[in-house]
Amino acid sequence: MGAGASAVTITAEDVVAFVGRAAVTIARHEALLDRLDAALGDGDHGTNMSTGLQAVIRALRDEAPAEAAGPLDVGALLRRIGHTLVASVGGASGPLYGTLFIETGFALDGRHAVDLPTVARALDAGRAGLARRGRCRLGDKTILDALEPAVRALQAGADAGIPPDEAFVRAARAARAGVRATIPMVARRGLALRLGERSRGHRDPGATSCFLLFRSMLDGRTSGRPSRRRR
Ligand SMILES: [Mg+2]
Numbered sequence: 001m002g003a004g005a006s007a008v009t010i011t012a013e014d015v016v017a018f019v020g021r022a023a024v025t026i027a028r029h030e031a032l033l034d035r036l037d038a039a040l041g042d043g044d045h046g047t048n049m050s051t052g053l054q055a056v057i058r059a060l061r062d063e064a065p066a067e068a069a070g071p072l073d074v075g076a077l078l079r080r081i082g083h084t085l086v087a088s089v090g091g092a093s094g095p096l097y098g099t100l101f102i103e104t105g106f107a108l109d110g111r112h113a114v115d116l117p118t119v120a121r122a123l124d125a126g127r128a129g130l131a132r133r134g135r136c137r138l139g140d141k142t143i144l145d146a147l148e149p150a151v152r153a154l155q156a157g158a159d160a161g162i163p164p165d166e167a168f169v170r171a172a173r174a175a176r177a178g179v180r181a182t183i184p185m186v187a188r189r190g191l192a193l194r195l196g197e198r199s200r201g202h203r204d205p206g207a208t209s210c211f212l213l214f215r216s217m218l219d220g221r222t223s224g225r226p227s228r229r230r231r
Helices: 012-028 030-040 045-069 074-088 093-106 116-134 144-160 164-182 191-199 205-216
Strands: none
Touching (some): 030 045, 045 093, 074 093, 144 205, 164 205
16 A cells, blocks of 8 residues: 555555545546446446445545544554445445455454555455455456455565565556456356356456556555655
8 A cells, every 4th residue: 555665564544545546546437347347237336336435435534533532543444444335335346345345454453554464464364255255266257356366466575575565566467467367257256147158258347446446555656646645
């Protein structure tokens, strides 16, 4: 989440900044995600994700005054985001993304600053939760096809001791490759299941939004734009 050389840990502030970038990125790609979902499902994935992220931003804003007693820890914040997504994102994606954030949050409970190996482990717990909830595996043409390679790339980066910024770039790249890999797949979960062979030749919308979320973890510096963070 954009933790650079000057900041090797991720805090609740970074997560809030990530949500802001994610909302902008998803809104910008809302029509594309709807179009991808129209080919395989019911055409509302972009709208649903946009609505959900706006709800998250509102929930975090409304809560801000209550935080005067002390900021939320990273785990509690992620669980809060997850519960809001479950309640506000329509279709299968709400429970799936919700579970991802909630389970990742449980793995970070009580932590106020988290390093890359810890984030990678927590996201892997989130990935496992999503796979369980969706009863999906790699190759089923779902969110998981972008999520799993991205988490593996983060873990590999953490194991190799590379800077967090670079590890997040590699994770986003792995997620994008994962999206491309869904094109020739025949769907084994979700609404696209009813299409059978005809689901081939289309990018999975859930994998695509997952890639966009990973790309939103890169802050201004790493994505080549001026950072909005002052440090
Ligand atoms: Mg849909």
